[in-house]
Amino acid sequence: MTLTRLTPAATCVALLTAALSTAASAQTLKIGLAAEPTAVDPHYHQTTPNEALLMHIFEPLVAMNADMQMQPALAASWQPLDDTTWEFKLDPAAKFSNGEPFTANDVIFTFCRILNNETAIGGGSTNVARRIIGIDAPDANTVHLKTASPYPVLPNELARIPMIWSGMAQFENLTYEPAKGCGVTSAWPTVTDFNTGNLVVGTGPYKLKSYVKGAGIALERNDAYWGKTPAPWSEVRMTAVPSAGPRLTGLLSGDFDLIENPAARDLKRITDSGFEYTTKPSVRIMFFQLDVGRAPSPFVKSPKGADDNPLQDARVRQALSMAIDRKAIVDRIMDGVATPANQYLPEGMFGSIVGAPALEYNPTRAKELLAEAGYPNGFELTLSSTNNRYINDAQVTQAVAQYLARIGVKTQVDTMTSSVYFPRRARQEFSAALGGWGSETGEASNFIQYWVTTRNPELGVGSSNYGSYSNPEVDKPYLEAIRTLDDARRSELLQDSVKLALEDMANIPLHFESGVWAFRKGLAYDGRADQRTVATAARPAE
Structure with missing residues (x-):
């Protein structure tokens, strides 16, 4: 070890720098959210607000960085041992906020709890488990x-699974037998247990101080x-302010240091007022999912009678797609802070179609397709959406x-808050x-797996297929792809599946959002492609 003697002047500078650093690290960061997280339970519902909150408190085995590239987290390394076995070496330094070490028991308990979690409303974690x-x-x-x-994307998928502490339950010997309870002798933790803060023990950089729905969240x-x-x-401190106007007012008045999703039309006002903003292209696709599996459908009225559902005809679905001017929506509604979508993942990402043409805007041809399908005078349809979750979702x-x-x-249009919307959608109460969806694995299989593939709980696919769409021709290349270790072949298969899904158009792509954050002077913020707002990405400006 080499010791360096500081001069008195250098010592003063060093002390001043340390003091300033300590002061900066002692500050409170106040964040204005566009949507409120619905739970602190890491396995309750996989939405971006929930996941953004959770990554402050919990960590996965493998993480995704701001550009959707895998990096070590609780697992220091991983490798396949054979076609169906992955080995993960856990970081021996990892520990929970209560001082307990993170071990293999916590991995086993996490997956056992996911498969014994009766309070979950989203199936993302369950599909992986x-x-x-x-x-x-x-x-x-x-x-x-x-x-x-063979499951080549397992490490990618594990980035979506926060690990929890096995000590929150009682057991003598943990074994991975979910159907038999894994050896757990106490009750499994519920979403209420997490929301009250009783069981919020994670390995992340922050601890939960308080979580009060409708009031705010505090982390320490x-x-x-x-x-x-x-x-x-x-x-x-995180506070949800669903409307962009009041959220921006909170920033300008000093109530917030950082806000997410300011309206694009307000970006000039932000800089003119001495504040700053950053944008980040995201992998989030906005789309309409159509109810094609039922006749009748609850919010469709057909001229052919009560038992008819026009959405079951692919020509009708293509007509609806052709009726939409995506570029105009991006320019006029999104104020340019988005990109028109011509598939379900931005081109250049794994499994996306290379050189995919723009989805056609052709209202004349759309009318012809409706007539060919037997609906020359159209039909009645209600579009259902959130009004506080995505950028300009209601508009x-x-x-x-x-x-x-x-x-x-x-x-007709029926908009509602996300807390009402998501449970209703999960109960399949909508027609359109x-x-x-942000493809968190960074490849096309993610969207196909959840939203397009025929529901099959045993295979862990189709959990978000609320439209009950089923096409074996789409399923076949996807199911082969997820068992294919050869990357080039897997990419070809995924592209085939995406092409077929676009031809059938049960899910109508609209655009890819860009993440936007605004913040006060003296602060720097790095955006993420998954649109998560995290305190660890904010720092005093250099």
Whole structure:
């Protein structure tokens, strides 16, 4: 070790720098959210607001960085041992906020809890867990995850699974037998247990201080955080303000240091007022999911009678797509802070169609397709959407309704808060539902798996297929792709599946959102392609 003697002047500078650094790290960061997280339960419902909150408190085995590239998290390394077995070496330094070490038992418990979580309303975690048929732990810092068939994207998928502490339940010997309870002798934790804060023990850089629905969320720095980079803020306060106008007012008045999703039309006002903003292209596709599996459908009225559902005809679905001017929506509704979508993942990402043509805007041809399908005078349809979850979600829905009306589809709009909307959508109460999905694995299989593939709980696919769409021709290349270890072949298969899905158009792509954040002077913020707003990405400006 080499010691360096500082001069008195240098000592003063060093002390001043340390003091300023300490002051900065002691600050409270106040964030204005566009939508309120619905739970602190890491396995309750996979929405961006929930996941953004959770990544402050919990961590996965494998993480995705701001550009959707995999990086080590609780697992220091991983490798396939054979076609159906992945080995993960856990970081021996990892520990929970209560000081307990993170071990293989916590991995086993996490997956067991996911498959015994009766309070969950989203199936994302469940789909991943169902693919794992066995977990072995050769030692406390090693786990072997076994799948029924080759599953090359398992590490990608694990980035979506926050790990929880096994000590929140009672057991004598944990074994991965979810159907038999895994050896757990106490009750499984519920969403209420997490929301009250009783069981919120994670390995992340922050701890939950308070969570009050409708009031706000407070986090405090985990001073025992095991990671290399400590949390930059001593406290983080998050408040949901669904309307962009009041949210911006909160920033300008000093109530917030950082806000997400300011209206694009306000960006000039932000800079003119001495504030700053950053944008980040995202992988979030906005789309309408159509109810094609039922006749009748609850919000469709057909001239052919009560038992008819026009959405079951692919020509009708293509007509609805052709009626929409995506570029106009991006320019006029999204103020340019989006990109028209011509498939379900931005081109250039794994499994996306290379050189995909723009989806055609052709209202004349749309009317012809309706007539060919037997609806020359259209039909009645209600579009359902959130009004506080996505950027301009209600306005986008209104715009789409106007486009459909121009081809003779008598369209109504029903918007509601996300807390009402998502449970209703999960119960399949809509006929045409607005969706937003960020492909967190960074490849095309993610959207196809959840929203397009025929529902099959045993295979862990189709959990978000609320339109009950089913096409074996779309399923076949996808199901082969997820068992194919050769990357080039897997990409070809995924492209085939995407092409077929676009031809059938059960999910109508609209645009890819761009993440936008505005913040006060003296602050710097790095956006993320998954649109999550995280305190660890904010820091004092250099």
